[in-house]
Amino acid sequence: MRVLVTGGAGFIGSHLVDALVARGDEVVVLDDLSTGKRENLATVADRVQLIVGSVTDRDAVAAATDGCAVVFHQAAIASVPRTIEAPVETNAVNFGGTLNVLEAARAAGSRRVIFAGSAAIYGDDAPLPVGEDAPLSPLSPYAVEKLCAEHYVRVWAPLFGLETVSLRYFNVFGPRQDPRSPYSGVVSIFVDSLLRGEAPTIYGDGEQTRDFVAVDDVVRANLAAAAVSAPVGLVCNIARGEATSLNRLFATLSSLLGGPAAPRHAEARAGDVRHSLADVTRARDALGFVARTPVEVGLARLVEWARGVRGRAGADPGSG
């Protein structure tokens, strides 16, 4: 089957591409390489058609979608601070780019679009664990853009007969996540600091919680969304349904990596969600998806990968 992965050179997208290539799909990637990297596709480069272009460019999206039965739309500017700095630009990508993808999929006769949504749309008010029907109160342009895009994705199903699934990812972590990203990269930022022998900074008391989900599970959720029978605007949380505090995250990583015994604490940041925890019932019932990788196992894999990258970069292994 020919499929398109927008944002396929990024963190999550590149893992998805690996899995699609492994199962024998013909994979097209559309990525402007703004945060994605060619090296993320290094092991599958000869089996993937990489189109370097933007989802804001309708011609590029049309060319990439041509002949594709399924579109996995992962491309986005996935940084809350960036959307606060430049909302017009990020809206064009996160919202406008999604509309372009939907229209291109419709024109190309694609069967299905799977959209990378975000738990950011819930904000801080919803009762926990948060289900998909909870009230939504996005707190940033990023969350607003993701929510508006998700509405388009949902509406395109009954309007145009396009099968669509929106997956609301919670905090995804794993190899290839860029530690310089200030959003949802808390795991990779901690790993990066500890490898350098530095104490990572926790904003607030560290008892805030996140529902961390390993990237291999997010890939499995996408494959399940591609396989489920005739979804019409389906929306599902993708998470483990398990809360981990940042203090516990630090303790686990510091036992894997050594280094400073305590994190640095700084004042809590305005706008940070205090607790995040998903109700994962719908993903189980509608997609047959249950996250399999325990957080500790995912963290151990990430640490192994990060050590390898650091080793190859010639960093002093004694410094971490």
Ligand SMILES: NC(=O)c1ccc[n+]([C@@H]2O[C@H](COP(=O)([O-])OP(=O)(O)OC[C@H]3O[C@@H](n4cnc5c(N)ncnc54)[C@H](O)[C@@H]3O)[C@@H](O)[C@H]2O)c1
């Ligand atoms: N990482 C998380 O915890 C998380 C949580 C919720 C939702 N998401 C969503 O998952 C998706 C993947 O995020 P990620 O964490 O892999 O981030 P990422 O930055 O690694 O991946 C995004 C990819 O999109 C590409 N891209 C950006 N703008 C583009 C444009 N205009 N045209 C084409 N490509 C463009 C980037 O180059 C990159 O390869 C995004 O839609 C993000 O909003 C991620």
